[in-house]
Amino acid sequence: SYVLTQPPSVSVAPGKTARITCGGNNIGSKSVHWYQQKPGQAPVLVIYYDSDRPSGIPERFSGSNSGNTATLTISRVEAGDEADYYCQVWDSSSDHPVVFGGGTKLTVL
Amino acid sequence: EVQLVQSGAEVKKPGESLKISCKGSGYSFTSYWIGWVRQMPGKGLEWMGIIYPGDSDTRYSPSFQGQVTISADKSISTAYLQWSSLKASDTAMYYCARHLAAAGTIDPWGQGTLVTVSS
Numbered sequence: 001s002y003v004l005t006q007p008p009s010v011s012v013a014p015g016k017t018a019r020i021t022c023g024g025n026n027i028g029s030k031s032v033h034w035y036q037q038k039p040g041q042a043p044v045l046v047i048y049y050d051s052d053r054p055s056g057i058p059e060r061f062s063g064s065n066s067g068n069t070a071t072l073t074i075s076r077v078e079a080g081d082e083a084d085y086y087c088q089v090w091d092s093s094s095d096h097p098v099v100f101g102g103g104t105k106l107t108v109l
Numbered sequence: 110e111v112q113l114v115q116s117g118a119e120v121k122k123p124g125e126s127l128k129i130s131c132k133g134s135g136y137s138f139t140s141y142w143i144g145w146v147r148q149m150p151g152k153g154l155e156w157m158g159i160i161y162p163g164d165s166d167t168r169y170s171p172s173f174q175g176q177v178t179i180s181a182d183k184s185i186s187t188a189y190l191q192w193s194s195l196k197a198s199d200t201a202m203y204y205c206a207r208h209l210a211a212a213g214t215i216d217p218w219g220q221g222t223l224v225t226v227s228s
């Protein structure tokens with residue numbers, strides 16, 4: 001089955017830019033979605049269709065996807081962005097279509 | 110507002126059975142897949158499976174096939190996750206979430222149900 005690979009952790013200083021990657025075989029041919037999970041809370045969709053933001057998600061959150069890597073970019077990082085981030089794809093050719101990456105812990109220094 | 114509300118935390122002993130629930134509101138319950146995601150303590154998200162309440166079509170991750178049962182009662186807009194014999198390794202937070210197959214997204218999520226299995 002399809003595998004998504006994320007770095008376990010990323011650290012960034014406040015006000016800087018954080019980039020979280022999600023690797024997969026020819027992932028650029030798929031739609032990638034990103035979820036933010038803060039401690040003690042349920043996940044929340046922050047990016048869908050590689051780069052679209054749901055209403056209510058700050059413009060600081062953006063995404064891209066090409067080749068074998070999708071990237072979630074958080075600009076002007078704030079302390080409140082500290083969370084776990086998960087990438088996800090939907091493999092419609094499979095009977096078990098949902099695949100999550102292992103998650104990345106974003107630490108704001 | 111689309112909302113999923115899950116049943117409360119459970120503490121069970123190994124070998125006991127359990128059924129937890131997830132009630133949807135604010136949308137057509139029979140028109141969207143709804144599924145379950147496990148999160149073991151300190152770990153990542155694991156997709157368990159989904160059900161389409163309109164016709165009860167159910168899909169399972171190979172990791173969870175035969176270990177749990179997913180069902181739904183469309184008359185009360187409620188999905189269920191069921192175990193017949195719990196193990197200590199089933200201790201985890203379980204989230205239900207609406208799955209939008211056309212978009213491939215999972216949104217929104219329920220608040221989670223913590224299941225603790227301990228002797």
